[in-house]
Amino acid sequence: MMRSEPKVPWSDRLQHTLARLRSLFHRETLDAELNAELESHIEMAIEEKQRQGFNPEEARRQTMIQLGGVEQTRQKQREARGLPWLEILISDLRYTMRTLRRDRSFAVVAVLILALGIGANIAVFSVVNTLMLRPLPLYDPGRLVWIAPPDANGLSSMTYSADAYDDLRLMNTSYTDVTAYYAFSAPDNLRLSGHGEPSPLTGIGVTSNFFHVLGVDPILGRSFTESEAVKGAPNVILLTYPYWKRQFGGDRSIVGKAITLDGKPTTVVGVLPESFDFGSIFSPGAKVDAFAPTILDDIRTQGNTLAMIGRMKPGVTVAQTQAEAKTLFRRFYWSKRDPLSQGGYSAHPTLLKDYVSGKLRRSLIVLWCAVGLILVIVCVNLSNLLLARSAARSKEFALRSALGAGRSRLIRQLLTESLVLSCAGAAGGLLLAYLITFYLSHQSSIALPLLNSIRIDAAALGWTLAITIGSTLLFGLLPGWKTATGNLQEALKDTGQGMSDGRKHEGLRSALVISEVALACVLLIGAGLLLRSFLHVIDIDLGYQPSTAAAIKLDYDDQMNIAKQTEFFRETVRRAQAIPGVEAAGLSDNLPLERNRGWGGPAVKGKTYRPGEIQDAFVYVVSPGYLPAMGMRLRGRDFGWQDDDKGDSTIILNETAAHALWPNEDAVGKMAVLGKTDVRVIGVIQDVHETNVEGKPSWQMYLPVMRSEWGASGATLVVRTKLPPAQLASSVMHTLREMNPKQSAVEFRPLQRTVDHAVSPRRFFMLLVSIFAGLGLILASLGIYGVISYSVTRRTQEIGIRMALGATPERVQRAILSQTLRMALMGIAVGLVASFAVAGLIASLLFGTKPTDPGTFAAMATILILVAGFAGYLPARRASRINPMVALRNE
Amino acid sequence: MGDNKLDLLQGTLDLMVLQTLAAMGEMHGYGIARRIEQVSGNEVLLNQGTIYAALVRLQQRSWISAAWGASENNRRAKFYTITRRGQKQLEQDTAYWTRLSGVMSRVLAMGEKESS
Incomplete structure (x- = not known):
């Protein structure tokens, strides 16, 4: 077998490449050495020629011909010893740094915008990765199932x-x-x-x-x-x-x-x-x-x-x-x-992972999409900025092109610029994402699984790289292609205020802005729907009033007999009620939204049930005073301290249970059976959201702590007060220590905190999507402002002529505002249609809100129009203040 | 005339330089260029300048080494020597070229035999 070329081992190739790379850092020495070598070459050649009988001048001429030119020789040697593509890249980078330094405000804005977009993306990816993609931090979690x-x-x-x-x-x-x-x-x-x-x-x-x-x-x-x-x-x-x-x-x-x-x-x-x-x-x-x-x-x-x-x-x-x-x-x-x-x-049975994060899947996907939209808006915005810049630089490029730079070389230059921008943006974004994830992983008040293990890992870094390169291509290519395909002669002639080329650019830029507005519109409507749902959720009647109540866990000797224990509870409640500022006080062995508990529920006395037919009920073992302390509405009567072992056994049911047991009658006064005990229903109370805010309350029953058959599991004192809990904390603790010196130092906590904790995932998602929507709104208005402002600058003369011919400043202003609003309205129209299409996808995340909620749609469209109007008003005002004389003299 | 001269095939110049150094020992750039011209009977189209691209390439591959010294006329010049690795490479390349030229001449001779 004959090889096409003699083989060179790869280690040799590697060594060669490294040598070439090294040569880049020793340019001057290597050049000096080559110069010396060539000098001696030329002298030796001339000497030899002279010996052969040529006169010195002819000898030099011949030598130069045979050498093939000193500069060419140098160039060839440089190419052979170095890495030409790398050198071009380096020179492109140098050039980029120079131009960006010159255009500092552009560079800062571009990097900031990108850092926001990329940072938000990495942060959200880290959340998604932890909650949805990464395996649980357990051994071989793919084989663990949740059995329910x-x-x-x-x-x-x-x-x-x-x-x-x-x-x-x-x-x-x-x-x-x-x-x-x-x-x-x-x-x-x-x-x-x-x-x-x-x-x-x-x-x-x-x-x-x-x-x-x-x-x-x-x-x-x-x-x-x-x-x-x-x-x-x-x-x-x-x-x-x-x-x-x-x-x-x-x-x-x-x-x-x-x-x-x-x-x-x-x-x-x-x-x-x-x-x-x-x-x-x-x-x-x-x-x-x-x-x-x-x-x-x-x-x-x-x-x-x-x-x-x-x-x-x-x-x-x-x-x-x-x-x-x-x-x-x-x-x-x-x-x-x-x-x-x-x-x-x-x-x-379902995979444990699905149980842990399955409910969140859709929220996460929506979040991911929202943040992806932000990145697209960021890229469109940057494309727009770069396009405006490239329009301003078209002369520079035309000049370079006239001096011999190839089209591909120009595009490469532009891509290098966007690469530098997006690398800087990615660095900033990474920092931002690091801060966000650090913040999130230290939030114990958000009830999301695995939140504490959120961090930026290799996957997130890979994701950064991917979006950086992706965004570079996305926002660098359009202006690059646009500039490089521009007509050379026209560009050189174009003074930057002409009509032809500028107008073409402007059309493209308007299209970009319209798409930006449309995307921002989709985000805003999504956020609006989630916000509305959130407002509905916090508006839910929980069945009690958490905002003016606080609770503290009570320590007591649980070996006391029931009479002694009742006396202890009674005295504790009495003293608590006597504290100034306390409106009501009572005890319960558990509080809504805090834990779970199910006992066999009550049955109608005298009715026979099949096995399993009696429904479980959520139990609260409470003292008199607890229900008013919670701010619950009661029909019938509350427990009294006399409802102890000596009297009848009593129970209070919630509406759901009462209605299920006695569908068409008032349950108050009826007899029920609980296990084997007959109990009299003395009251019917509002449903309470016992384990979650958004679900439907199930059967609940309240039993008196004074009776020996129930057995409370601990006791929590609930106090109703208009004062801030912190103000009462010391006097409440003092009272409890009086009753029981062994009372541990536990927090006197507002009940509202439990509710906030329960709705925290929804708040978290709503907040994030709203932030993204706000970001999108700012970016879109920035885009509008950029385009209108640029068009005003470009048309200064035209406006000057118009005003000289009698157009009033109001008229000029109106014309520019209407141009802005036309663009905004087109974007909003597209955005509304798109939102209509995608709103269905988030329907399952909404609460009490239709995905096509007309109020939200109208409100968000109005916000967009207002913001767009403001973004257009600034340049419009500038236009109306153009002095015709100055504008025309500038010709 | 240049028109009649042979264009150098890619990579052949490197081999010529290696062979020249192997045969002649230590030489400077001008000497190598002149030597190749002489041996080829001025049939090779050689811009003497291209020799320097070949020299730096071979040096980076560690097939030759260089040192400054004094020429026969007491001029400062850079002298090149073939290294051990260069020798090995030269052997490989020589074998390759010999085989290739043998094959080429046999293939090209085929037509001549038939026609004669």
Whole structure:
């Protein structure tokens, strides 16, 4: 076989390229050396020629002919030793820097606009990447499934009983293992003592295999063993990383030692890694401090309390687990003590990742689209700026072209300029995005999953690179092509105030501005619809008045008998009510929007029910005074302290439950059965949004804390006051310490905060889209201003002539304003049609607002017209002040 | 006349320079150019200047090395020597060119035999 060329090893090629690259940095030395060499060459040649008999002049001439020219030789040698394309690039870059320095305001505006566009894009991409694209921070998360009923709505219908959990572990064939956590832990449910002032912490109960199934290894110590999750086992606890750092200063020796929790010695068996944040995955925004093993035998009678997660066996698909669940779950018991409780369960396992971020998918996509639109607007705007600049520079380019620069060379020059701009923009954008993501990842008040792990990673950097290059091409190519294809002669003749070329440019620029306005219109309408939805959401009647109420968690000795406990509660409420500024006070064992809880609901006395027919109800175990303290409207009467074990058992139902039980009658005064107890309905109260703001309230019941059969799980004091909670905090704490010196120092927090937290994802998305829309509006008006202002400058003479011929300043102004509005109206028309088409896509994100809401459409169109009018008014005013004499003299 | 001279094929000049240095030892640029002209019997169209592009290329590949010295007439001149790697490359290239020219002449001779 004969090769086409002798082979040169790649290492040699690389060495050669490096040598050529090196030569770029030693230009002067290399040139000097070549000059010396050529000098000696020429002298030697002349000498030889003279020896051959030529006269000195002829010898020199011949030598030069044979050499082929000194300059040419130098040029060839330079090309051979260097990298010509790189040298051109470098000279282009130098030239670019020079021109941009000359046009500093243009460069600054362009880089700023780009930095905003690119920064917003990277930040949003980082959010999307974390929430939607990146796998969960668990071992092999693609095999973890969330096991919940198909129509799960709210946590209480997502959970299973301990018996069902045991059966699923025994009978399934799909999972290597199934784990669960106790889904109804209240915040601050434990109390640490012995380490300074007693302080509350939030502990979550998990089955002993929880961390094993999720694939989370403690960084210190170990996770739970099976023997620690049985009755009578010594108390153990695992600490989360932040709590370990905060409470124990990261003391490694704490592992293996006992701490005092709720008065009981509890051994710390390990510390979890920093990367594991239970709240961010399972309960966004919640802070979890510790985990304890859930003893299944303790919760067997509590009903549906376990949220289950399964790890699929290798090769098993989600569809297979779903198929298995269809037949398997029907065989499970709510409680095996009651043979009739079989058959109530169903399940539809989904990938854990989909459960965590599935609800957000559409919001994220909308956000992504919005930010993409911003980038397009940014690019159109820059294209416009560059086009205006290139119009002003057409003479410069014509001159360069006349001096021999090829068309491709000119386009390359323009592209280099846009590349430099977008690189600077990308650098600024990266900085901006870094700040935004840093801010977001430290926001615990936004209830979005995984928010704390948002950061700019390799994918985000790749994304930056892609959009930078993309935007370069997008906004550099149009003016580049436009300039380079311009007519050379015309450009040289054109004084910049002529008609022909300028007008062509202007047509293109108007088209760009119209598309900008249209895009901004789409963004504005989208943002308007989301804003309107948000206003509807915060306008929802929650069933209570959070704005003038505050709550504090109460510590008390739960070993007291019911009479003593009632007396303690009664005295606490009485003293709280006596604090100046307090209008009402009461206790409840949980508050709306804070946690989840479902008990078997009430039934009509005397009616027979099939198994599973009695609906679960959300429970509040409350003291007298709680309902007025919450600002709830009640029909019938509130509990009184006399509704204790000595009197009749009483209950208050919400409207939904009351109406379902007695559809056509007043429920007040009726008898119901709760479990096996007869209870009298003494009042019917407004529905409360118990677990989320936007959903429909389900059955709720209120039971008196004074009766022994209910058993409150803790107590929170709610106080109604018109004063700011901070002002009352110390007197409330003082009162509680009087009652119980062991009261821990917990916050007296306004209820409104809980509501804000619950609506925070919607607020977050609405805010972001609104910011983008505002940005789009500014950019569009900048575009309008640029075009009109440029056209006024270009037509100064024409306007001067008109005014000299008798046109009034008002008339000139009107003409220019109408030109502006024509452009804006065209953009808005296109934008309205486009919005009509895309509004349907965000329909599912709206609340109480139609995607074609005419009010929003009209409002946003009006805003755009006003802003466009203002952007056109500034140059119009300038035009009307043109002095005809000055304008004409400038010829 | 220039018109009758041979145009140099891409890469052949580099090989000629290498061979010249291998045969003659240390030489300066002018010497190499003159030597090639002489050996080729003035049949090669050579702008002497192009020799410097070839020299810098070969130097960057480390096939030749250079040092300043004094010429026979005591002038300062840059002298080039072939390196070990250059020798190896020269062997490879020579083998290649010999084979190529052999093949070429056989192929071209084919027509002559038939016609004669």
